Amino acid sequence: MQQPSKPDLLRIENLTKVFHIRQGFSSRQFHAVDEATLSLKADKPEIFSVAGESGSGKTTLARMILGMEEPSTGILNYKGRSIARLSRREKRSWFFKEVQPVFQDPFATFSPLKRVDHYLYETVQNYGMAKRNQADSYINEVLAQVGLSLAEVKGRYPNELSGGQAQRVSIARSLITKPSLIVADEPVSMLDASLRMSIVNMFRQLKEEQQVSILYITHDLATAYYAADRIAVMLRGWIVEMGPVERVLGNPQHPYTQNLKNSIPDVDPDNGWDQKVNLADLEAEEYTRTGCKFAGRCPAVMDICRKKVPPNYIHDGRMVKCFLYEDEAEAIHEGASVVPQ
Numbered sequence: 071m072q073q074p075s076k077p078d079l080l081r082i083e084n085l086t087k088v089f090h091i092r093q094g095f096s097s098r099q100f101h102a103v104d105e106a107t108l109s110l111k112a113d114k115p116e117i118f119s120v121a122g123e124s125g126s127g128k129t130t131l132a133r134m135i136l137g138m139e140e141p142s143t144g145i146l147n148y149k150g151r152s153i154a155r156l157s158r159r160e161k162r163s164w165f166f167k168e169v170q171p172v173f174q175d176p177f178a179t180f181s182p183l184k185r186v187d188h189y190l191y192e193t194v195q196n197y198g199m200a201k202r203n204q205a206d207s208y209i210n211e212v213l214a215q216v217g218l219s220l221a222e223v224k225g226r227y228p229n230e231l232s233g234g235q236a237q238r239v240s241i242a243r244s245l246i247t248k249p250s251l252i253v254a255d256e257p258v259s260m261l262d263a264s265l266r267m268s269i270v271n272m273f274r275q276l277k278e279e280q281q282v283s284i285l286y287i288t289h290d291l292a293t294a295y296y297a298a299d300r301i302a303v304m305l306r307g308w309i310v311e312m313g314p315v316e317r318v319l320g321n322p323q324h325p326y327t328q329n330l331k332n333s334i335p336d337v338d339p340d341n342g343w344d345q346k347v348n349l350a351d352l353e354a355e356e357y358t359r360t361g362c363k364f365a366g367r368c369p370a371v372m373d374i375c376r377k378k379v380p381p382n383y384i385h386d387g388r389m390v391k392c393f394l395y396e397d398e399a400e401a402i403h404e405g406a407s408v409v410p411q
């Protein structure tokens with residue numbers, strides 16, 4: 071008899087978040103995340119990067135996955151269960167243990183008035199991870215996973231740690247509950263370029279040694295290329311290209327991904343693209359555009375792009391949402407979760 075297949079770790083289908091913004095007396099709505107579809111396998115931990123310029127919906131997607139924001143429509147399942155339908159108790163006793171956040175600014179996560187080890191002990195206690203007399207050795211083990219020890223951090227206030235150390239402690243805090251998924255939203259963007267690689271290297275190690283999957287949200291294509299197994303590139307709420315990172319960043323097919331890659335000088339991974347182009351004015355206009363949201367900036371724009379939303383095509387081993395591939399590729403049926411692994 072065939073075994074029922076194990077549910078995905080994370081399954082997102084046509085996930086959408088609509089925000090309403092008031093403009094004078096009227097209200098306008100836009101889709102901050104627009105029909106996003108992706109999945110992570112349960113039996114194969116991976117680093118999945120979500121990249122895109124500022125205001126493309128990355129944080130909104132992360133907040134929905136973390137159960138901090140309700141989706142407007144679409145499917146969002148963790149280990150086969152709908153996150154939205156979990157009771158408060160199930161969220162506390164199961165989901166928040168399984169899926170842990172890491173934020174951009176470790177100094178904003180820790181109060182300047184509390185010693186950082188307080189957060190580690192608190193998490194151990196809240197989730198019942200070790201008996202009181204074993205908390206020290208448990209915390210020491212977890213700190214070792216991020217290259218620190220309890221002796222190094224005990225009794226220290228956040229301002230006594232470097233940015234790199236503070237981010238390691240905040241990652242250690244997220245590991246205390248033995249999560250299966252860490253959602254890290256721009257975890258290295260506040261660190262010096264020299265430290266970024268050491269943190270993303272650590273993510274790779276954690277994936278291998280702790281079997282934890284990491285959703286790595288970043289502006290920085292260099293670290294995404296280096297650390298991630300797969301990547302989804304977001305543009306105004308859409309995932310426009312998704313697949314293995316060597317394919318997508320090694321040989322981008324969507325004009326937007328090509329644009330992103332070219333706007334980052336190889337020699338200086340420090341220079342994010344949105345330092346170079348001010349996109350604020352474009353943002354609202356692109357979010358509500360008819361047809362392809364990139365049409366106004368695309369060097370390869372065609373008539374159809376201004377009229378119709380491009381379907382998701384499978385082309386050259388990745389998903390690409392662009393009419394350029396209409397003739398040679400196969401369109402993915404709406405709602406299908408067949409995306410290249």
Ligand SMILES: Nc1ncnc2c1ncn2[C@@H]1O[C@H](COP(=O)(O)OP(=O)(O)OP(=O)(O)O)[C@@H](O)[C@H]1O
Nearest residue numbers: 089090091102123124125126127128129130131353
């Ligand atoms: N609560 C909210 N109400 C209304 N609009 C919102 C809300 N949260 C986010 N937005 C808007 O949704 C869009 C996507 O924002 P989001 O923060 O998800 O982007 P991002 O890709 O994380 O950007 P960044 O790289 O700057 O962090 C933006 O236009 C933002 O202003």
Ligand SMILES: [Mg+2]
Nearest residue numbers: 128129130255
């Ligand atoms: Mg963000």
